[in-house]
């Protein structure tokens with residue numbers, strides 16, 4: 001019922017799919033990030049640079065370890081962290097970088113890895129949006145340009161185990177740290193136990209957690225993984241259809257996907273000046289458009305820690321204009337047509353001057 005052979009099979013299959021040596025399954029993407037920060041040795045006073053346009057878990061994991069998240073501004077074209085801004089935020093306390101492959105589009109990993117190597121920093125890829133994506137021909141999760149890659153199997157992700165996550169790595173040492181962290185910091189491995197009392201004996205050597213995934217979840221993960229390529233193909237078809245059908249609407253800007261990146265499109269984000277009104281207009285038609293994300297440092301908890309607004313102006317500008325359109329493998333052509341028609345009618349009314357004044361402004365924030 002709890003961790004058993006299906007977990008090990010699921011780990012082997014995901015590692016094989018991504019091209020990494022080792023995988024450790026855990027019960028959420030958040031615990032995967034926490035475990036990765038632990039294995040990277042993040043502790044009190046250490047700084048870790050990440051993107052402000054992400055789900056709060058990317059930086060919360062640094063706080064769990066006593067470290068300080070530092071936010072570097074985004075590249076407005078891709079909305080991924082900008083390597084130039086990473087460089088500007090490095091100090092003598094920086095220990096690691098957590099680039100987030102936002103919306104499923106890989107970051108500039110080669111450049112990020114170069115910066116990390118120069119400054120002796122660890123790289124933890126937050127690939128919770130990016131299973132099935134690739135960068136310069138390598139699958140995200142191969143850890144070719146990083147020390148660890150973190151995945152989420154939350155219900156809205158490319159494949160799901162209900163809740164669940166995984167850490168991938170090519171380092172045997174890191175793998176061992178992750179294994180022990182997942183189960184209370186306890187090991188039963190005889191070669192690692194200092195003083196063996198007998199067969200019953202185990203040792204707690206670190207402060208770990210119960211972050212185990214169950215075999216039931218892993219069995220679901222194995223069956224989901226078989227469908228991953230199909231899910232990604234369908235997401236990409238939906239994205240290309242949005243790209244093509246929205247291209248003649250000058251008030252809409254879609255995010256770019258650089259040539260070296262193969263996006264697995266967790267999200268399809270547009271940017272519009274009239275986002276507030278458009279969000280409301282879509283929702284009134286039962287179309288659940290959403291907003292990803294308020295810059296993490298602008299969350300009340302982070303403001304209360306001393307982070308100030310205006311830290312990353314490009315991220316804030318993006319937040320004011322972004323809207324995520326429906327994007328999931330089962331979105332039918334008919335439903336996508338409804339979304340596109342609704343967008344078109346919004347802009348037609350705007351051009352007539354009937355739209356902007358007739359709708360109340362809506363304070364929205366979706367995470």
Ligand SMILES: Cc1ncc(COP(=O)(O)O)c(C=O)c1O
Nearest residue numbers: 028029030055057128152153154
């Ligand atoms: C970028 C990112 N990182 C981390 C997480 C955390 O994953 P989980 O919900 O599986 O804990 C999420 C989940 O939405 C995410 O989008």
